[in-house]
Amino acid sequence: MFDDMEEIATDYDERIRNARESRGLSQEDLADTLNEKTSLIRKLERGETLPSDSVQRKLERELDISLAEGSDDTDAEWSSGSSTTTTLGDVVKRKD
Numbered sequence: 001m002f003d004d005m006e007e008i009a010t011d012y013d014e015r016i017r018n019a020r021e022s023r024g025l026s027q028e029d030l031a032d033t034l035n036e037k038t039s040l041i042r043k044l045e046r047g048e049t050l051p052s053d054s055v056q057r058k059l060e061r062e063l064d065i066s067l068a069e070g071s072d073d074t075d076a077e078w079s080s081g082s083s084t085t086t087t088l089g090d091v092v093k094r095k096d
Contacts, residue, residue: 007068007069007070008050008051008056008067008068008069009066009067009068009069009070010069012044012047012050012051012067013044013045013046013047015065015066015067016041016044016045016059016063016065016067017045019063019064019065020041020045020063023063027041027042027045030062030063033062034055034058034059034062036055036058040055044059051067
């Protein structure tokens with residue numbers, strides 16, 4: 001089921017803000033156009049919340065952008081650069 005899902009880009013907040021500003025829209029204008037709350041747009045642009053699938057589609061359609069992982073070169077920062085898999089044991093620090 002999850003194999004078909006697209007992951008959201010790491011810089012989705014910047015993509016939304018840059019696209020909105022380049023169109024000369026305020027957060028309120030964009031919220032009205034999308035029929036969403038201004039507070040949601042604010043939270044999205046600050047990276048405090050991820051867009052739901054429906055909000056993501058509305059943003060992509062209205063701002064003519066893609067918020068999907070892999071659609072921009074800056075997404076490489078999520079990759080560790082190694083071909084090995086990181087496990088929980090690699091990042092957990094034990095208190096002995």
